[in-house]
Amino acid sequence: MACHQRSASLPSIPHSTESRVEVELQGLETRISSPSATIGSICDGLRRLGNTYDCIEDIMSLPSNQVGLSLPLQRKMVEEELDRSLVLVDLCDAMQESLAELKTSIQELQLTLKRGNDAAIQLKIESFIRLTKKAQKPFKKITNSKAMDEGCRTIMLLAEAREMAVSLLESTSRLLPKQIVATNGSRWSLVSKRFQKRRVVCEEAQLQTLERGVVDLQNSVEPLFRRLIQSRVSLLNILSS
Template sequence: MACHQRSTSLPSLPHPAESNVEQDLQTLKAHVSSPSATIDTICDGLRRLGDLYGCVEAMMCLPSNQAVTQQRKMAEEELDRSLALIDLCNAVQESLVELKTTVQELRLVLKRGDDAAVQLKIESFVRLAKKAHKPLKKTTSKGTAEGCRVVRVMAEARETVVYLLESMLRLLPKQIDGPSASKWSLISNRFQKRKVACEERQLQALEHGMGDLGDGVELLFRRLIQSRVALLNILSS
Protein backbone atom coordinates (compact mmCIF):
# COMPACT_ATOMS: atom_id res chain seq x y z
CA MET A 1 0.00 0.00 0.00
CA ALA A 2 2.86 2.38 0.89
CA CYS A 3 4.40 1.78 -2.50
CA HIS A 4 1.11 2.54 -4.18
CA GLN A 5 0.73 5.84 -2.31
CA ARG A 6 4.29 6.82 -3.13
CA SER A 7 3.87 6.04 -6.82
CA THR A 8 0.78 8.24 -7.13
CA SER A 9 2.65 11.21 -5.62
CA LEU A 10 5.32 11.18 -8.32
CA PRO A 11 4.84 13.35 -11.43
CA SER A 12 3.67 11.33 -14.40
CA LEU A 13 6.31 10.82 -17.06
CA PRO A 14 5.43 11.46 -20.71
CA HIS A 15 5.03 8.50 -22.99
CA PRO A 16 8.18 8.02 -25.13
CA ALA A 17 6.17 8.73 -28.29
CA GLU A 18 5.06 12.07 -26.84
CA SER A 19 8.58 13.15 -25.98
CA ASN A 20 9.79 12.24 -29.44
CA VAL A 21 7.08 14.29 -31.14
CA GLU A 22 7.90 17.43 -29.17
CA GLN A 23 11.60 17.03 -29.82
CA ASP A 24 11.09 16.26 -33.50
CA LEU A 25 8.94 19.36 -33.98
CA GLN A 26 11.73 21.54 -32.60
CA THR A 27 14.31 19.78 -34.76
CA LEU A 28 12.13 20.22 -37.83
CA LYS A 29 11.80 23.97 -37.32
CA ALA A 30 15.56 24.30 -37.03
CA HIS A 31 15.97 22.13 -40.13
CA VAL A 32 13.86 24.34 -42.42
CA SER A 33 15.12 27.64 -40.97
CA SER A 34 18.69 26.94 -42.02
CA PRO A 35 20.10 29.56 -44.46
CA SER A 36 21.03 26.66 -46.73
CA ALA A 37 17.43 25.36 -46.88
CA THR A 38 16.29 24.35 -50.37
CA ILE A 39 13.07 23.16 -51.99
CA ASP A 40 14.20 19.61 -51.22
CA THR A 41 14.63 20.62 -47.57
CA ILE A 42 11.08 21.99 -47.46
CA CYS A 43 9.69 18.90 -49.22
CA ASP A 44 11.40 16.69 -46.65
CA GLY A 45 10.03 18.91 -43.87
CA LEU A 46 6.47 18.58 -45.20
CA ARG A 47 6.81 14.80 -45.33
CA ARG A 48 8.24 14.62 -41.81
CA LEU A 49 5.55 16.94 -40.48
CA GLY A 50 2.89 14.73 -42.03
CA ASP A 51 4.45 11.73 -40.25
CA LEU A 52 4.50 13.65 -36.97
CA TYR A 53 0.79 14.36 -37.27
CA GLY A 54 0.34 10.60 -37.52
CA CYS A 55 2.17 10.35 -34.18
CA VAL A 56 -0.10 13.05 -32.73
CA GLU A 57 -3.11 10.93 -33.66
CA ALA A 58 -1.52 7.97 -31.86
CA MET A 59 -0.94 10.17 -28.81
CA MET A 60 -4.64 10.94 -28.61
CA CYS A 61 -5.32 7.25 -28.02
CA LEU A 62 -2.91 6.97 -25.07
CA PRO A 63 -4.59 6.59 -21.65
CA SER A 64 -2.49 9.47 -20.33
CA ASN A 65 -4.16 11.84 -22.79
CA GLN A 66 -7.77 11.02 -22.05
CA ALA A 67 -7.64 14.17 -19.91
CA VAL A 68 -8.34 16.08 -23.13
CA THR A 69 -12.04 15.56 -22.48
CA GLN A 70 -11.64 17.19 -19.05
CA GLN A 71 -10.17 20.30 -20.66
CA ARG A 72 -12.83 20.58 -23.32
CA LYS A 73 -12.63 24.34 -23.75
CA MET A 74 -8.94 24.32 -24.69
CA ALA A 75 -9.42 21.28 -26.91
CA GLU A 76 -12.33 22.93 -28.71
CA GLU A 77 -10.29 26.09 -29.22
CA GLU A 78 -7.54 24.00 -30.79
CA LEU A 79 -10.20 22.30 -32.90
CA ASP A 80 -11.29 25.69 -34.28
CA ARG A 81 -7.68 26.63 -35.02
CA SER A 82 -7.15 23.32 -36.80
CA LEU A 83 -9.98 24.20 -39.19
CA ALA A 84 -8.30 27.52 -39.99
CA LEU A 85 -5.07 25.62 -40.61
CA ILE A 86 -6.81 23.24 -43.02
CA ASP A 87 -8.21 26.23 -44.94
CA LEU A 88 -4.72 27.74 -45.02
CA CYS A 89 -3.20 24.57 -46.49
CA ASN A 90 -5.93 24.48 -49.11
CA ALA A 91 -5.16 28.10 -50.08
CA VAL A 92 -1.44 27.33 -50.32
CA GLN A 93 -2.19 24.31 -52.52
CA GLU A 94 -4.08 26.55 -54.94
CA SER A 95 -1.26 29.10 -54.93
CA LEU A 96 1.29 26.40 -55.73
CA VAL A 97 -0.76 25.36 -58.77
CA GLU A 98 -0.73 28.98 -60.00
CA LEU A 99 2.99 29.30 -59.38
CA LYS A 100 3.77 26.06 -61.20
CA THR A 101 1.70 27.23 -64.17
CA THR A 102 3.65 30.49 -64.23
CA VAL A 103 6.94 28.58 -64.31
CA GLN A 104 5.65 26.50 -67.23
CA GLU A 105 4.70 29.68 -69.09
CA LEU A 106 8.10 31.19 -68.31
CA ARG A 107 9.80 28.19 -69.88
CA LEU A 108 7.80 28.72 -73.07
CA VAL A 109 8.57 32.44 -73.45
CA LEU A 110 12.21 31.76 -72.63
CA LYS A 111 12.41 29.31 -75.52
CA ARG A 112 10.85 31.88 -77.84
CA GLY A 113 13.40 34.48 -76.78
CA ASP A 114 10.65 36.96 -75.89
CA ASP A 115 12.64 39.24 -73.58
CA ALA A 116 9.75 41.39 -72.39
CA ALA A 117 7.52 38.36 -71.74
CA VAL A 118 10.29 36.70 -69.73
CA GLN A 119 10.51 39.70 -67.43
CA LEU A 120 6.73 39.89 -67.05
CA LYS A 121 6.51 36.21 -66.09
CA ILE A 122 9.29 36.64 -63.52
CA GLU A 123 7.40 39.56 -61.97
CA SER A 124 4.17 37.55 -62.06
CA PHE A 125 5.81 34.62 -60.23
CA VAL A 126 7.19 36.89 -57.49
CA ARG A 127 3.87 38.70 -57.14
CA LEU A 128 1.94 35.43 -56.78
CA ALA A 129 4.40 34.15 -54.16
CA LYS A 130 3.97 37.32 -52.11
CA LYS A 131 0.18 37.11 -52.47
CA ALA A 132 0.23 33.51 -51.24
CA HIS A 133 2.11 34.66 -48.15
CA LYS A 134 -0.64 37.07 -47.01
CA PRO A 135 -3.08 34.49 -45.54
CA LEU A 136 -0.28 33.22 -43.28
CA LYS A 137 -0.10 36.57 -41.53
CA LYS A 138 -3.75 36.24 -40.54
CA THR A 139 -3.31 32.76 -39.07
CA THR A 140 -2.81 32.43 -35.34
CA SER A 141 0.30 30.33 -34.98
CA LYS A 142 1.11 30.91 -31.32
CA GLY A 143 1.18 27.74 -29.25
CA THR A 144 -0.12 27.29 -25.74
CA ALA A 145 1.70 26.33 -22.55
CA GLU A 146 -1.54 25.29 -20.92
CA GLY A 147 -3.82 22.30 -21.23
CA CYS A 148 -3.06 18.61 -21.34
CA ARG A 149 0.01 17.40 -23.16
CA VAL A 150 -1.76 16.32 -26.35
CA VAL A 151 -3.38 19.77 -26.74
CA ARG A 152 -0.02 21.45 -26.20
CA VAL A 153 1.62 19.21 -28.78
CA MET A 154 -1.18 19.94 -31.27
CA ALA A 155 -0.64 23.67 -30.72
CA GLU A 156 3.09 23.27 -31.28
CA ALA A 157 2.47 21.19 -34.41
CA ARG A 158 0.13 23.89 -35.73
CA GLU A 159 2.78 26.52 -35.10
CA THR A 160 5.30 24.37 -36.99
CA VAL A 161 2.94 24.04 -39.97
CA VAL A 162 2.63 27.82 -40.27
CA TYR A 163 6.38 28.23 -39.83
CA LEU A 164 7.12 25.66 -42.52
CA LEU A 165 4.68 27.18 -45.02
CA GLU A 166 6.15 30.63 -44.35
CA SER A 167 9.64 29.29 -44.99
CA MET A 168 8.48 27.72 -48.25
CA LEU A 169 6.83 30.89 -49.55
CA ARG A 170 9.83 33.00 -48.59
CA LEU A 171 12.12 30.61 -50.43
CA LEU A 172 10.23 30.42 -53.72
CA PRO A 173 10.78 34.01 -54.96
CA LYS A 174 14.50 33.57 -54.35
CA GLN A 175 14.53 30.81 -56.94
CA ILE A 176 13.95 33.48 -59.59
CA ASP A 177 14.08 36.92 -58.01
CA GLY A 178 17.33 36.65 -56.03
CA PRO A 179 20.54 38.68 -56.37
CA SER A 180 21.20 36.86 -59.65
CA ALA A 181 17.77 37.51 -61.11
CA SER A 182 19.39 39.00 -64.21
CA LYS A 183 20.44 35.50 -65.22
CA TRP A 184 16.82 34.86 -66.23
CA SER A 185 16.53 38.02 -68.34
CA LEU A 186 17.66 38.30 -71.92
CA ILE A 187 16.88 42.01 -72.18
CA SER A 188 20.43 43.27 -71.81
CA ASN A 189 22.22 40.16 -73.14
CA ARG A 190 22.72 38.64 -76.54
CA PHE A 191 20.55 35.63 -77.26
CA GLN A 192 22.70 32.55 -76.61
CA LYS A 193 21.30 29.07 -77.13
CA ARG A 194 23.59 27.53 -74.54
CA LYS A 195 22.58 30.09 -71.91
CA VAL A 196 18.88 29.61 -72.61
CA ALA A 197 19.24 25.81 -72.47
CA CYS A 198 20.89 26.10 -69.05
CA GLU A 199 18.15 28.39 -67.75
CA GLU A 200 15.48 26.15 -69.20
CA ARG A 201 16.91 23.16 -67.31
CA GLN A 202 16.87 25.18 -64.08
CA LEU A 203 13.26 26.17 -64.67
CA GLN A 204 12.39 22.54 -65.38
CA ALA A 205 13.96 21.59 -62.06
CA LEU A 206 11.97 24.37 -60.35
CA GLU A 207 8.77 23.13 -61.98
CA HIS A 208 9.48 19.61 -60.73
CA GLY A 209 10.20 21.01 -57.26
CA MET A 210 6.90 22.90 -57.29
CA GLY A 211 5.13 19.62 -58.01
CA ASP A 212 6.89 17.96 -55.07
CA LEU A 213 5.91 20.86 -52.81
CA GLY A 214 2.30 20.52 -53.93
CA ASP A 215 2.36 16.80 -53.11
CA GLY A 216 3.86 17.55 -49.69
CA VAL A 217 1.22 20.16 -48.84
CA GLU A 218 -1.53 17.80 -50.02
CA LEU A 219 -0.20 15.06 -47.74
CA LEU A 220 -0.09 17.49 -44.83
CA PHE A 221 -3.63 18.65 -45.70
CA ARG A 222 -4.92 15.08 -45.41
CA ARG A 223 -3.05 14.53 -42.14
CA LEU A 224 -4.56 17.69 -40.67
CA ILE A 225 -8.06 16.48 -41.53
CA GLN A 226 -7.38 13.07 -39.98
CA SER A 227 -6.02 14.68 -36.84
CA ARG A 228 -9.06 16.94 -36.57
CA VAL A 229 -11.42 13.98 -37.01
CA ALA A 230 -9.56 12.07 -34.28
CA LEU A 231 -9.93 14.99 -31.86
CA LEU A 232 -13.60 15.36 -32.76
CA ASN A 233 -14.16 11.66 -32.01
CA ILE A 234 -12.51 12.01 -28.59
CA LEU A 235 -14.58 15.05 -27.67
CA SER A 236 -17.81 13.41 -28.83
CA SER A 237 -17.17 10.09 -27.06
Protein backbone atom coordinates (compact mmCIF):
# COMPACT_ATOMS: atom_id res chain seq x y z
CA MET A 1 0.00 0.00 0.00
CA ALA A 2 1.56 3.27 -1.11
CA CYS A 3 -0.91 5.86 0.08
CA HIS A 4 1.86 8.01 1.50
CA GLN A 5 2.50 9.10 -2.09
CA ARG A 6 -0.63 11.14 -1.87
CA SER A 7 -0.68 13.07 -5.12
CA ALA A 8 -0.10 9.96 -7.20
CA SER A 9 -1.72 7.08 -5.36
CA LEU A 10 -4.93 8.35 -3.77
CA PRO A 11 -7.85 6.67 -5.59
CA SER A 12 -10.49 8.88 -7.11
CA ILE A 13 -13.17 7.09 -5.09
CA PRO A 14 -12.63 7.59 -1.29
CA HIS A 15 -14.43 4.33 -0.50
CA SER A 16 -11.65 2.46 -2.29
CA THR A 17 -9.02 3.89 0.07
CA GLU A 18 -11.15 3.10 3.12
CA SER A 19 -11.59 -0.48 1.96
CA ARG A 20 -7.86 -0.88 1.41
CA VAL A 21 -7.17 0.44 4.91
CA GLU A 22 -9.60 -2.08 6.39
CA VAL A 23 -8.01 -4.94 4.44
CA GLU A 24 -4.54 -3.87 5.56
CA LEU A 25 -5.58 -3.67 9.22
CA GLN A 26 -7.11 -7.14 9.01
CA GLY A 27 -3.87 -8.46 7.54
CA LEU A 28 -1.85 -6.89 10.34
CA GLU A 29 -4.14 -8.44 12.94
CA THR A 30 -3.48 -11.88 11.48
CA ARG A 31 0.26 -11.22 11.53
CA ILE A 32 0.25 -10.13 15.18
CA SER A 33 -1.73 -13.16 16.33
CA SER A 34 0.81 -15.51 14.75
CA PRO A 35 2.85 -17.40 17.38
CA SER A 36 5.88 -17.27 15.05
CA ALA A 37 6.23 -13.47 15.24
CA THR A 38 9.83 -12.25 14.96
CA ILE A 39 11.57 -8.91 15.22
CA GLY A 40 11.55 -8.77 11.43
CA SER A 41 7.81 -9.40 11.16
CA ILE A 42 7.06 -6.87 13.91
CA CYS A 43 9.21 -4.25 12.17
CA ASP A 44 7.38 -4.93 8.91
CA GLY A 45 4.05 -4.60 10.71
CA LEU A 46 5.06 -1.26 12.25
CA ARG A 47 6.12 0.09 8.85
CA ARG A 48 2.92 -1.08 7.19
CA LEU A 49 0.86 0.47 9.96
CA GLY A 50 2.69 3.74 9.40
CA ASN A 51 1.69 3.64 5.74
CA THR A 52 -1.87 2.88 6.82
CA TYR A 53 -1.88 6.04 8.92
CA ASP A 54 -0.78 7.93 5.81
CA CYS A 55 -3.82 6.55 3.99
CA ILE A 56 -6.14 7.60 6.81
CA GLU A 57 -4.52 11.02 6.71
CA ASP A 58 -5.42 11.20 3.01
CA ILE A 59 -9.02 10.30 3.84
CA MET A 60 -9.23 12.93 6.58
CA SER A 61 -7.83 15.59 4.23
CA LEU A 62 -10.68 15.19 1.75
CA PRO A 63 -12.83 18.40 1.78
CA SER A 64 -16.02 16.42 2.36
CA ASN A 65 -14.52 14.73 5.44
CA GLN A 66 -13.06 17.98 6.73
CA VAL A 67 -16.57 19.45 6.74
CA GLY A 68 -18.26 16.30 8.04
CA LEU A 69 -15.89 15.75 10.95
CA SER A 70 -16.32 19.33 12.13
CA LEU A 71 -20.12 19.02 12.41
CA PRO A 72 -21.54 18.89 15.96
CA LEU A 73 -22.64 15.25 15.70
CA GLN A 74 -19.11 14.14 14.74
CA ARG A 75 -17.07 16.48 16.94
CA LYS A 76 -17.64 14.40 20.06
CA MET A 77 -16.22 11.32 18.35
CA VAL A 78 -13.24 13.34 17.13
CA GLU A 79 -12.63 14.63 20.67
CA GLU A 80 -12.86 11.13 22.16
CA GLU A 81 -10.45 9.69 19.59
CA LEU A 82 -8.10 12.59 20.20
CA ASP A 83 -8.02 11.76 23.93
CA ARG A 84 -7.43 8.05 23.29
CA SER A 85 -4.71 8.77 20.76
CA LEU A 86 -2.73 10.60 23.44
CA VAL A 87 -2.42 7.32 25.36
CA LEU A 88 -1.02 5.68 22.24
CA VAL A 89 1.48 8.50 21.71
CA ASP A 90 2.68 8.03 25.30
CA LEU A 91 3.04 4.27 24.76
CA CYS A 92 5.02 4.81 21.59
CA ASP A 93 7.25 7.33 23.32
CA ALA A 94 7.85 4.92 26.21
CA MET A 95 8.75 2.15 23.73
CA GLN A 96 11.29 4.43 22.05
CA GLU A 97 12.86 5.12 25.45
CA SER A 98 12.94 1.41 26.32
CA LEU A 99 14.59 0.48 23.02
CA ALA A 100 17.23 3.18 23.51
CA GLU A 101 17.97 1.78 26.99
CA LEU A 102 18.15 -1.77 25.67
CA LYS A 103 20.54 -0.76 22.92
CA THR A 104 22.83 0.89 25.47
CA SER A 105 22.59 -2.17 27.71
CA ILE A 106 23.60 -4.48 24.84
CA GLN A 107 26.57 -2.28 23.98
CA GLU A 108 27.70 -2.29 27.62
CA LEU A 109 27.32 -6.05 27.73
CA GLN A 110 29.48 -6.40 24.63
CA LEU A 111 32.25 -4.39 26.28
CA THR A 112 31.96 -6.37 29.51
CA LEU A 113 32.10 -9.64 27.62
CA LYS A 114 35.39 -8.62 26.00
CA ARG A 115 36.89 -7.99 29.43
CA GLY A 116 35.94 -11.54 30.50
CA ASN A 117 34.69 -10.60 33.99
CA ASP A 118 32.12 -13.32 34.77
CA ALA A 119 30.51 -11.48 37.69
CA ALA A 120 30.21 -8.23 35.73
CA ILE A 121 28.72 -10.09 32.77
CA GLN A 122 26.12 -11.69 35.02
CA LEU A 123 25.13 -8.26 36.40
CA LYS A 124 24.80 -6.80 32.90
CA ILE A 125 22.61 -9.69 31.80
CA GLU A 126 20.35 -9.21 34.81
CA SER A 127 20.18 -5.49 34.02
CA PHE A 128 19.12 -6.31 30.45
CA ILE A 129 16.42 -8.67 31.72
CA ARG A 130 15.07 -5.96 34.03
CA LEU A 131 14.88 -3.53 31.11
CA THR A 132 12.87 -5.99 29.00
CA LYS A 133 10.41 -6.35 31.88
CA LYS A 134 10.27 -2.57 32.30
CA ALA A 135 9.27 -2.26 28.63
CA GLN A 136 6.15 -4.33 29.35
CA LYS A 137 4.91 -2.29 32.33
CA PRO A 138 3.09 0.51 30.44
CA PHE A 139 0.84 -2.04 28.74
CA LYS A 140 -0.38 -3.47 32.05
CA LYS A 141 -2.12 -0.16 32.73
CA ILE A 142 -3.95 -0.08 29.40
CA THR A 143 -7.64 -0.89 29.38
CA ASN A 144 -9.17 -2.38 26.26
CA SER A 145 -10.89 0.23 24.12
CA LYS A 146 -12.67 -1.45 21.22
CA ALA A 147 -13.25 0.34 17.98
CA MET A 148 -16.73 1.76 17.48
CA ASP A 149 -19.21 -0.45 15.66
CA GLU A 150 -21.06 2.51 14.23
CA GLY A 151 -20.52 6.18 13.55
CA CYS A 152 -18.15 8.12 11.35
CA ARG A 153 -16.20 5.66 9.22
CA THR A 154 -13.03 7.77 9.24
CA ILE A 155 -12.96 7.84 13.04
CA MET A 156 -13.68 4.12 13.11
CA LEU A 157 -10.60 3.54 10.94
CA LEU A 158 -8.52 5.70 13.27
CA ALA A 159 -9.77 3.71 16.25
CA GLU A 160 -8.93 0.41 14.56
CA ALA A 161 -5.47 1.67 13.61
CA ARG A 162 -4.92 2.83 17.19
CA GLU A 163 -5.84 -0.60 18.55
CA MET A 164 -3.48 -2.20 16.04
CA ALA A 165 -0.66 0.14 17.06
CA VAL A 166 -1.16 -0.77 20.73
CA SER A 167 -1.12 -4.47 19.84
CA LEU A 168 2.05 -4.13 17.77
CA LEU A 169 3.87 -2.20 20.49
CA GLU A 170 2.74 -4.69 23.12
CA SER A 171 3.91 -7.56 20.91
CA THR A 172 7.27 -5.82 20.68
CA SER A 173 7.53 -5.64 24.47
CA ARG A 174 6.66 -9.33 24.79
CA LEU A 175 9.07 -10.38 22.07
CA LEU A 176 12.13 -8.74 23.64
CA PRO A 177 12.47 -11.13 26.65
CA LYS A 178 12.33 -14.10 24.27
CA GLN A 179 15.61 -12.94 22.73
CA ILE A 180 17.46 -13.85 25.93
CA VAL A 181 16.18 -17.40 26.38
CA ALA A 182 18.59 -20.17 25.42
CA THR A 183 17.48 -23.21 23.45
CA ASN A 184 17.83 -25.38 26.55
CA GLY A 185 15.17 -23.32 28.32
CA SER A 186 17.54 -21.69 30.79
CA ARG A 187 18.56 -18.08 30.78
CA TRP A 188 20.77 -16.93 27.97
CA SER A 189 23.91 -18.94 27.28
CA LEU A 190 25.84 -15.88 28.40
CA VAL A 191 24.98 -16.82 31.98
CA SER A 192 27.33 -19.76 31.68
CA LYS A 193 30.45 -19.47 33.80
CA ARG A 194 32.57 -21.08 31.13
CA PHE A 195 33.87 -18.73 28.48
CA GLN A 196 35.73 -20.87 26.03
CA LYS A 197 36.95 -19.06 22.93
CA ARG A 198 34.47 -20.70 20.58
CA ARG A 199 31.55 -19.94 22.89
CA VAL A 200 32.58 -16.30 23.33
CA VAL A 201 32.61 -15.79 19.57
CA CYS A 202 29.11 -17.24 19.43
CA GLU A 203 27.93 -14.99 22.23
CA GLU A 204 29.39 -11.90 20.59
CA ALA A 205 27.51 -12.82 17.43
CA GLN A 206 24.32 -13.20 19.49
CA LEU A 207 24.75 -9.73 20.90
CA GLN A 208 25.47 -8.20 17.51
CA THR A 209 22.34 -9.81 16.08
CA LEU A 210 20.29 -8.62 19.03
CA GLU A 211 21.64 -5.08 18.71
CA ARG A 212 20.73 -5.01 15.01
CA GLY A 213 17.24 -6.20 15.90
CA VAL A 214 16.78 -3.45 18.49
CA VAL A 215 18.04 -0.84 16.01
CA ASP A 216 15.57 -2.15 13.42
CA LEU A 217 12.77 -1.78 15.96
CA GLN A 218 13.90 1.76 16.74
CA ASN A 219 13.88 2.62 13.04
CA SER A 220 10.33 1.25 12.75
CA VAL A 221 8.83 2.76 15.91
CA GLU A 222 10.21 6.27 15.37
CA PRO A 223 8.44 6.91 12.01
CA LEU A 224 5.21 5.54 13.48
CA PHE A 225 5.56 7.98 16.38
CA ARG A 226 5.86 10.87 13.92
CA ARG A 227 2.74 9.72 12.08
CA LEU A 228 0.80 9.50 15.33
CA ILE A 229 1.75 13.08 16.13
CA GLN A 230 0.67 14.16 12.65
CA SER A 231 -2.66 12.38 13.06
CA ARG A 232 -3.29 14.26 16.31
CA VAL A 233 -2.41 17.54 14.62
CA SER A 234 -4.93 16.81 11.88
CA LEU A 235 -7.65 16.04 14.43
CA LEU A 236 -6.86 19.22 16.35
CA ASN A 237 -7.04 21.23 13.12
CA ILE A 238 -10.46 19.76 12.40
CA LEU A 239 -11.71 20.75 15.85
CA SER A 240 -10.34 24.25 15.50
CA SER A 241 -11.85 24.81 12.05
